Amino acid sequence: MTNAINSTTLYLFVALGGACGACLRFFISQLVLNWLGKGFPFATLMVNISGSFIMGFLYGLIEQGILEVSVYRTLIGIGFLGAFTTFSTFSLDSLLLIQQGELLKAMVNILLNVGLCILAAALGMFIVTNN
Numbered sequence: 001m002t003n004a005i006n007s008t009t010l011y012l013f014v015a016l017g018g019a020c021g022a023c024l025r026f027f028i029s030q031l032v033l034n035w036l037g038k039g040f041p042f043a044t045l046m047v048n049i050s051g052s053f054i055m056g057f058l059y060g061l062i063e064q065g066i067l068e069v070s071v072y073r074t075l076i077g078i079g080f081l082g083a084f085t086t087f088s089t090f091s092l093d094s095l096l097l098i099q100q101g102e103l104l105k106a107m108v109n110i111l112l113n114v115g116l117c118i119l120a121a122a123l124g125m126f127i128v129t130n131n
Contacts, residue, residue, distance in 0.1 A: 010074045013071065013074045013075040013079055014074055014075070014078050015079065016079060017074070017075045017076055017078065017079020017080035017081075017082075017083070018079040018080065018082060018083040019083070020079075020083075021079065021080035021081060021082065021083030021084030021085075022083040022084070024084055025047055025083065025084045025085075025086065028043060028046060028047055029043040029044075029047065031043075032046055040105060040108075040109070041089075041090070041093035041097075044086050044113070045109070045112055045113055045116070047084060047085060048085055048086055048087070048090055048113050048116075048117050049113075049116050049117055050120070051081050051084050051085035051117075052116075052117035052120040052121040052124070053120035053121065053123060053124045054076070054080075054124065055077060055081055055085075055121055055124065056122060056123065056124025056125040056126075057124030057125070057127060057128055058072065058073070058077055058081075058124070059077075059121075059124070059125055060124060060125040060126075060127070060128025060129050061128050063125075063128075063129075064128055064129065066128070090109070093109060094106050094109050094110050097109060
């Protein structure tokens with residue numbers, strides 16, 4: 001019976017984290033679109049970089065034993081960040097730029113998202129492991 005309760009609780013953590021992540025993603029997307037416009041997918045880039053940073057930071061906290069893996073990985077890593085980060089949107093943004101003949105913008109978008117997100121994840125882990 002304990003496993004069923006724990007399993008149900010973990011699903012609730014995923015749902016709660018996912019709802020919060022989706023809402024924050026929408027808020028940031030609207031904010032960035034209003035601020036920078038639609039000329040380049042800055043909103044997706046900002047969400048992906050910050051989500052990668054949070055994932056690296058979370059992983060560092062879990063690896064250091066500061067956070068419990070099952071609760072926080074489920075709530076933040078799977079739920080919140082699963083809904084917050086936007087790899088599928090990044091992929092569509094890049095494809096649409098290619099289809100529109102904006103090859104330079106597409107390449108910049110791909111390089112920035114991949115490069116900066118990897119650096120953000122590394123920075124998040126670095127902050128935890130070096131303090």
